[in-house]
Amino acid sequence: MARKPIIKVVNLAKHYKMGPSTVRALDKINLEIYSGELIIIFGQSGCGKSTLMSLLAGLDKPTSGEILVRGENLSNMSANQLSKYRRTKIGMVFQQYNLIPNMTALDNISLPLAFDGTSRRRRAKRARNVLELIGVSKLAERTASEMSGGQQQKVSIARAWVTSPWIVFADEPTGNLDSKSADEVIRLIKRLNEKSKRTVLLITHNPEYLSLADRVIYLKDGKIVRISGQIKGASRRQKRNELEQLSGVGRGVAENLFAANYRNMLDVASADTDELAKVKGVTKNMASVIKKEAQSIMMAREGFSEEE
Secondary structure, eight states, X not given: OOOOOSEEEEEEEEEEEETTEEEEEEEEEEEEEOTTOEEEEEOOTTSSHHHHHHHHTTSSOOSEEEEEETTEEGGGOOHHHHHHIIIIIEEEEOSSOOOOTTSBHHHHHHHHHHTTTOOHHHHHHHHHHHHHHHTOGGGTTOBGGGSOHHHHHHHHHHHHHTTOOSEEEEESTTTTSOHXXXXXXXXXXXXXXXXXXXXXXXXXXXXXXXXXXXXXXEEETTEEEEEEEOOTTOOHHHHHHHHTTSTTOOHHHHHHHHHTXXXXXXXXXXXXXXXXXXXXXXXXXXXXXXXHHHHHHHHHHTTOOTTO
């Protein structure tokens, strides 16, 4: 049986009217995200990253298109259903830590559980367990003013994890941190993703973190221009899909490349052009084009630009 995506996005668009003009923040986004993946949404400021995350989190409504979460269309949910979805099925981590200043870390973390009527005793126990999972139990009784920026962000991550959500959204969680604290926070998110098997969508404009993702979604001007990486636990068919991202490579040619032992972007990027052109359906010109494109993708994964 084929795996079903936890999130499926179909022809998603978000447009804004600004006077006589229409701004296309997102346009024709199609995407599938699978359970347990760490996905990075990458691109320059203004490319639509935060807009996409806001729609997936049910914080805003699309102009058109569908967002299916475990098969349920967010657009068909009532206000109460959306509220419950945001409260129990997703966790959010923002650039601003958004901790309540006069509350301890323990109380900040346990707050989401209070909205569902969980007893105070059980809330405190769950919050302490999450603090321990994250490795910051010592912060339990401290308020925000008694914590560094990095510590506050770790507490906000604990708050996002406390409800055992299906999906955690992290929007530039390192934006206000120094480089050391930023690295600690990103690697904490990676560790939690692997340990708890939660699906994580992380927004960043820092190419240094791309190698930590299972897949990277590259956005530009409101459109997905490339998706790199492989679906975690992907089937043979899904692994072939990676090659279908290359210019002119459809399902048939991807099948032929796979059969010829070109299994991923690295194989194509490091291939001899003449040997690549021997694959059925691949001309010499096409071989040169897809090799160069695969090399660009591999460089982007490692955080380099072609100019470098």
